[in-house]
Amino acid sequence: ITMLKLFGMFFFCGLLSPSQEVLSGLSCAVSPGAMQNVLSDAILQNGLLQQHLQGLVLPNIMGEGGLLNAPTSITGLHLVKVRLPRLSVVLLPGIGVQLTIAAKLELSGNCLVGLLSELIDILVDVNITANIKCTNFESGTVQVVIEDCLCILGAIKIKLLSGLLSLSVNEIVLNQLTATLPGLLCPVVDIVVNLVNIQLLGTLNAVIPVGTAGTIHYQLASLPFTSGLFLGLDLD
Template identity: 85%
Template sequence: MQQRSLLELTMLKLFGIVFFCGLLSPSQEVLSGLSCAVSPAAMQKVLSDAILQNGLLQQHLQGLVVPNIMGGEGLLSSPTSITGLHLAEVRVPRLSVSLLPGIGVQMIITAKLELRGNCLVGLLSDLISILVDVRITANIKCTNFESGTVQVVIEDCLCVLGAIKINLLAGLLSLSVDDIVLTQLTATLPGLLCPVVGIVINHVNIQLLSTLNAVIPVGAAGTIHYQLASLPFTSGSFLGMDLDGAVKRVGGSIIPHDSSPSTLPPLLDNLMVMGMRPSFLNSVLSLLLQMPSQNFTCTPGAFSGASQLQEAIATLLPAECSTCLGTSPLNIKLTLSGNPLILLEENKATVQLAVTIQVFIQGSDGLILNLLLLQANLNLDVGVSIAGGRLVLGLSLGSISLSLESSDVGISDISTLKPHISSLVVELLLPLLNAALGIGIPLPNVLGIPLLKVHVRILGGLLAILV
């Protein structure tokens, strides 16, 4: 059992991947999509749930065999031997976490271990139960970052035994036997428990790494591949992680994004802060807003300002074209041009979006007469919410500017069209954009911390999600 544990611990050090350790400060060269700061309290909850509440520690300690204890003189000056000693139960285990700035994480597990076996004192044989307090302290850090993974290093695992209680022969064992048991357990238990703790940590790493390295679909449009962008790092008050989010179209290529350094807001009483950078959000918006051109016939039922728009355009037509609108319906084609651009200012988010608006009529012969080709530059106000682990953006019209690109009929003054085009954008285009954004941007399930009681803050150059 001991040899196998030592082998598994060696494998852990070579191949394990960890989430909750770190070295030094984050690299300034990292171009990540988002960053996270996790509080010690959140880490303690995550680790306690994974190791203790889920029974992982009990499972791997169950049946642990302890070497035989051969003692000197015990009851009635007779030799004492304890055999078949094994771990029967882990009682009241507790786990605590502290951060070691620039080094990693210190994890402390305290518990009462109940060991059972057979005891022979002189000519008297009976079952023995030994209850011993243990405190296991392990310093954990990581190194050798490569392709989203890091290697685990467990250093300075220290196992200290405390109070010991022996139940045998109605408590008639002498204190000398207690001393013998404590001495031999002190010599053997640390070499058994520390490798088991290493194995447990490895299992937890594998479980929680999937929350940091995951490919998540974005509706039918594409995927986001989240993974660690650099080594995790620790300060005295939080664990920091930079994550990259590779945004990829279905059947297409990755939409690139870069990043500039940004500072997360302080944790305060929050469990976690996640910061998303504009360049990453822009790449996701480009994925979601892949909208084909939209064609509408300008009839009263199309939108509330359709009649007014048609009348306004009629007044702009030269005399020789005054009968055009009477013979053919007015058609409108909306085409998104360029990529959306999100701007994050203090307490305000806006999306800039360019739209080409073609107003034309098509004769019975199929020929198209282009009345107007407009460029509309939209400033859209952004509302932000969290639903189902996704960041949902809602757009509303803030302002619009119009420019005339061309006109086949000689229209040059479009100043009267702005309110009607605004109505067109609000009633026809924005519902389509919001429907496309309604599926939301999937967020990484960092360490399994649920996104409950979430507060979103918009800062200069950063969208911060506080849990």
């Protein structure tokens, strides 16, 4: 665990150089690529996003459509799986980090068209963009806040065994998901980002025993800062 923490610090910091003002400190420049790799591992590869989205319940969908424009209702709609998630990072100078997650969401529920009830599967493309800012530095810790979160829906595919759904139902489903998904997905992204912040602080703030020589204690010395080229960290 000790070696993993040391590796985590050097991997996350990327380029290390002595601080100009504090001889015992380190100034770290983290490239966007390194930041993207760290966040992708923490959020996607470790299943953190899937874990917190699993079973997400969506509001019922009501409308007119299907065969002969019959009344249609979709109930019990929930998230089954996050497919093909991808993560990208852009540094916002003086602000923080812009995190973008693109994925296909697999939804499942029950569909009632007229008097016929059956299972319905929905696959929808989503693109979530969140601006993340660090604030409230105290004793080596920072809080992260999401100042803006934008969720855009793309292509949508609906699978119903009977094939009774019409294009009008596709439009009803897309309109309903466009209205409800952002309010459901953005809070989950906020939770996930804060959990990752705790994990990374556990790597950046640590006491490492060094055999019989004693210990090494390092922690954040100030708020992280961003330029167009790197995320800057000062460690004591």
